[in-house]
Amino acid sequence: MRFVIQRVLESEVKADGxxxxxxxxxxxxxxxxxxxxxxxxxDKMVKKMIGLRIFEDEQGKTNLSLDAVDGELLLVSQFTLYANCKKGNRPSFIEAGAPDMAKDMYEYIIAKCKEQGLTVKQGRFGADMKVSLVNDGPFTIILDSDTL
Incomplete structure (x- = not known):
């Protein structure tokens, strides 16, 4: 499982306008x-993500977590995080989860985040989406379950 986490000031996801x-x-x-x-x-990935202390405290140090700043989550499925570009120039996506299983996992992650009392918004699994954001920092973290 892979999460690309961007600390944002605002973000939005659209599908079909x-x-x-x-x-x-x-x-x-x-x-x-x-x-x-x-x-x-x-569960492990959600716990790590929610616990990340990457918001600035009063001294300007990245020391505060999402809940400490009353932060929100926008969760967007993206199978292309499992692109394999080893052969040629056209990525292969055979390492990405099968659609039904991946959709179930995505919905499970959304539910787990909501259980934590966080404000959670989401994209639409499998849709052609347009994501916009104002990255704060910029600050981007990649979590990979293979390295946790």
Whole structure:
């Protein structure tokens, strides 16, 4: 499982011209799932993401977590995080999770984040989406379950 976490001042995701989710200060997270991912892996990833202390405190040090700043989450599925570019110039996506399984994992991650009492907005699984954001910093973290 892979999360690309961007600390944002604001972010929005649209599909077919419709705003699906919009947040202010918080994290815009791209979520990639592979076939070997489990709910246990998702739990570990969500816990790590929510606990990240990457917001500035009064001294300007990155010391505050999402809940400490009343931050919001925008969660967007993105199978292309499992692109394999080893052969040629056209990426292969065979390492990405099967659509039904990946959708279930994405929805599970959304539910787990909501259980934490956070404001959670989301994209639409499998849709052609347009994501906009104002990256704060910029500050971008990549979490990969293989390295946690």
């Amino acid at each position: 419709e705003v699906l989710g919009k947040i202010g200060k918080g994290f815009m997270v791209l979520i990639g799932v592979c076939d070997s991912d489990t709910k246990e892996i998702a």
